[in-house]
Amino acid sequence: MKLYFSAGQLAHQPKQYMVHGKLIHAFENNDRALALLDALAGAGLYPLEPVNHGLAPILSVHSDHYIDFLQTAHSEFMKLPNAGPEVLPNVHAYVGSSPSLVPRGKPRPTGIVGRSGWYVGDLSAVIMEGTWQSALVSAHTAISAAEAILGGDFAAFALCRPPGHHAYVDRASGFCFLNNAAIAAERLRSRYARVAVLDFDTHHGDGTQAIFYARDDVFFGSVHTDPSSYYPHYLGYADEKGAGKGTGYNLNRPLSFGADDAVFIDANRDIIGAALKFGAEAIVISAGWDAHHKDPLSKLNVTTDAYARIGALYGQIDLPTVIVQEGGYSLEAIAESVLSFTQAFRAAKGV
Numbered sequence: 217m218k219l220y221f222s223a224g225q226l227a228h229q230p231k232q233y234m235v236h237g238k239l240i241h242a243f244e245n246n247d248r249a250l251a252l253l254d255a256l257a258g259a260g261l262y263p264l265e266p267v268n269h270g271l272a273p274i275l276s277v278h279s280d281h282y283i284d285f286l287q288t289a290h291s292e293f294m295k296l297p298n299a300g301p302e303v304l305p306n307v308h309a310y311v312g313s314s315p316s317l318v319p320r321g322k323p324r325p326t327g328i329v330g331r332s333g334w335y336v337g338d339l340s341a342v343i344m345e346g347t348w349q350s351a352l353v354s355a356h357t358a359i360s361a362a363e364a365i366l367g368g369d370f371a372a373f374a375l376c377r378p379p380g381h382h383a384y385v386d387r388a389s390g391f392c393f394l395n396n397a398a399i400a401a402e403r404l405r406s407r408y409a410r411v412a413v414l415d416f417d418t419h420h421g422d423g424t425q426a427i428f429y430a431r432d433d434v435f436f437g438s439v440h441t442d443p444s445s446y447y448p449h450y451l452g453y454a455d456e457k458g459a460g461k462g463t464g465y466n467l468n469r470p471l472s473f474g475a476d477d478a479v480f481i482d483a484n485r486d487i488i489g490a491a492l493k494f495g496a497e498a499i500v501i502s503a504g505w506d507a508h509h510k511d512p513l514s515k516l517n518v519t520t521d522a523y524a525r526i527g528a529l530y531g532q533i534d535l536p537t538v539i540v541q542e543g544g545y546s547l548e549a550i551a552e553s554v555l556s557f558t559q560a561f562r563a564a565k566g567v
């Protein structure tokens with residue numbers, strides 16, 4: 217199984233992260249990627265440099281005006297009087313339920329403050345000088361893994377950082393700027409009529425859900441912590457089942473605080489079963505390790521053993537599969553979890 221990663225993904229080094237009204241040190245940091253690389257080397261996986269596939273695969277998911285914003289936001293923001301070191305919006309757009317108020321689409325403000333508040337959904341998605349470069353290379357890491365599948369491989373691992381599943385068509389949030397898993401799924405769609413994105417990060421993959429919500433060619437299934445008092449708060453509920461022709465192709469399995477291995481594994485079994493019933497011909501896994509009980513953000517009671525168990529479940533799916541790295545913030549837990557998952561996945565899949 218090929219592993220993709222580039223040192224270019226390390227240029228994003230934000231200093232600030234606003235939590236509960238306090239600016240703290242950002243913990244979506246480079247050490248995570250280095251710990252994952254180290255752990256995967258223990259499984260005999262060494263990274264290949266991703267290929268630059270240009271902007272076209274990214275623009276198949278994200279709007280062009282959002283990409284323009286990401287490319288220029290930091291340099292424009294730095295021209296503000298008394299600018300801080302990073303883009304952190306101090307306004308947020310109200311997008312009304314009435315289309316006559318503020319319709320979503322291209323923002324009317326041309327100034328950087330108004331545009332930042334439009335495109336940046338929360339104060340974890342901090343934009344500094346190297347953010348665009350890292351997000352771009354992270355996306356190319358996912359695209360390269362999808363290209364490996366299109367080239368005949370049966371599985372590939374994209375060690376994406378920054379992560380992607382909270383990024384919308386035109387919004388950065390939750391440490392995410394470009395939706396790597398969605399971009400990989402779109403690449404796979406060039407060959408496979410039906411693709412499933414299965415997400416077991418402990419946070420609901422709201423960006424991915426939103427991107428594919430009205431689609432009947434991409435199924436989205438997610439196992440995550442109940443969002444009623446947990447990030448991303450506004451999406452991830454069990455009654456969100458898709459819209460229009462996408463109705464029935466979105467499955468959320470929110471888990472109560474304290475859920476243990478058995479519940480977590482069963483929920484993963486459910487989304488895999490639903491993806492197979494949908495008729496998926498290829499799979500993208502959004503893999504986060506932050507359900508682990510040692511993770512500083514976790515509200516669940518999931519152990520390393522559960523990742524080995526679900527690694528076997530995902531490995532037993534007889535379909536080409538791209539694994540895309542999402543969250544996980546305890547260096548100890550992510551190293552154990554990625555190794556346990558990957559070894560079980562490869563053993564079951566024979567890759």
Ligand SMILES: [Zn+2]
Nearest residue numbers: 417418419543
């Ligand atoms: Zn997460």
